Amino acid sequence: MENMNWVANYTGQSDFILVGIFSQSNHPTLLCVVIFVTFLMALTENVVLIFLIHFDARLHSPMYFFISQLSLMDVMYISVTVPKMLMDQVMGRNKISVPECGMQMFLYATLAGSEFFFLAVMAYDRYVAICHSLHYPVLMSHKIGLLLASGCWFLGSVDGFMLTPITMTFPFCRSREIHHFFCEVPAVVKLSCSDTSLYETLMYLCCVLMLLIPLTVISGSYSFILLAIHRMNSAEGKKKALATCSSHMTVVILFYGSAVYTYMLPSSYHTPEKDMVVSVFYTILTPVLNPLIYSLRNKDVMGALKKMLNVGTVFQETIK
Template sequence: MKTGNQSVETDFILSGLFQYGHMDTFLFVAIVILFAVALMGNIILILLIQLDTRLHTPMYFLFSQLSFLDIMNISTTVPNMTTNFLTNSKTITFLGCEIQTFVFLALGGTEALLLGFMSYDRYVAICHPLHYPVLMSKKICWFMVTCAWTSGSINALVHTLYVFHLPFCRSRLINHFFCELPSLLPLVCQDTYQYEHTILLSGLIILLLPFMAILASYARVLTVVFQMSSGKGQTRAISTCSSHLIVASLFYVTALSTYTRPHSLHSPEEVKAVAVFYTIITPLLNPFIYSLRNKEVIGAMRRQLVEGIFGQKFV
């Protein structure tokens, strides 16, 4: 099968995040350690939420979904990157690149929407606590998750199918450590100016709209929180919401900087540096931001440890 004047079976070449100097070896080891810690942190958070019945609430259900997304997200890029570094092989097949692009876009879009739904959960819990059981029922939670996955996957499928049917007739070198949309466009030998407007539009819908919704909902939440008479309630509400806002800001700002600007304004070094944040740093920080700042998660961890060591079950 041919697309333009190139064969879809031709491999791409990834420039990678590392070269092969002493400093790059150190950075490689650091990335591998961060990858392991991120996996462990997210897996532990998911297990705690599953094992501790006190965490069987809509908020922690959404937390577990976010951790699952982070595990898949970081596993989409880092293992291939480390394999290429260890084997000194930087090639990736056309199909492999296509799959990686789709999976990464789908996970990113799903996470962007899920973070928005998580802010809605906190808004309802604080601003409309009496209606919380109805507005955040199990059925609605699953609807949110399904909506996020479906929307993210459809958006990713459309972009992936379109880009990989364009003619790649320039250098096969992708100046990145994984197959990402903005880094593929410079390889296309036809004008992509109009298509970049489509990327901008989908980026505004998938990324900017949920982020603006988060900011608007938390502006309302802060108004209600500061009207609370209970200092303990204020502290708990601010702690939970600030944790989510930190995670959301880190994810949205870095993703928006990549997907809402023309590829001509990106330098390869900038693209790689920013990508490290939403592919490695954010999945690493998410479980620790949510757990270390959350007394309920810390309490669940203590209960599981005591139960596992001493066989004493908390009631």
């Protein structure tokens, strides 16, 4: 319980200072506008996708349920970091209190950890759908889908509960400047004046484990999927299976590539500037790209979107 009292222990300490990405830009106002537009795009795309999956009966399947969960994560991802960053820029401040920093860190670690496992579950779902299609309604029933989703959220929260209290109980007697635009664990650990080498090693091993287990599930699932696709006689069936799997693999590569850089590469590969660029990519750009990746090449989603737009048009004409 001692580690859970970090908020109380640091109440009297000075705030952290987020250096952020705007200080690195020659045109901070333009960058602020671009990020704000990107933020609105990400919210709109993901909320629309969640809405379509929830209300269109054709999208009531485990695959789309998991996609809606991923969209929910993306909404939370970008909402945890971007609004404060934009407000600080507009109001000319760059401080974050210790409790706010800890909460931001916890939410972000939870979401990142959950996404690791969600991407593995989505790969398993595609494996069952393609390789065991006759048993798919039983193996991936609504109840099993809910259990898998709950398990992913739980495992992600374990990551947040482990990393946040330990990181925030380190003594911070150096500069309070975090060379980042939010409180990410590696960026905050760098400020500690105590020996964090053991913790960094344990964090590295934890991240390796959280990467390897889902990656093993993903690679195993897609190995069997590729074999099954190779044996298919229908060219249309092959095309549909590859289209579905390629969308998911694109998201996996984007997310896991960023995670490997952030948490697994040695510190000699890192600079504050590089770290911020990578974080901008998977914190701000990925939530914009994910719904596009899953919807543009998906006939069911595009059909649901056209249906919604047609209903909206008819409704407007009826009012007139």
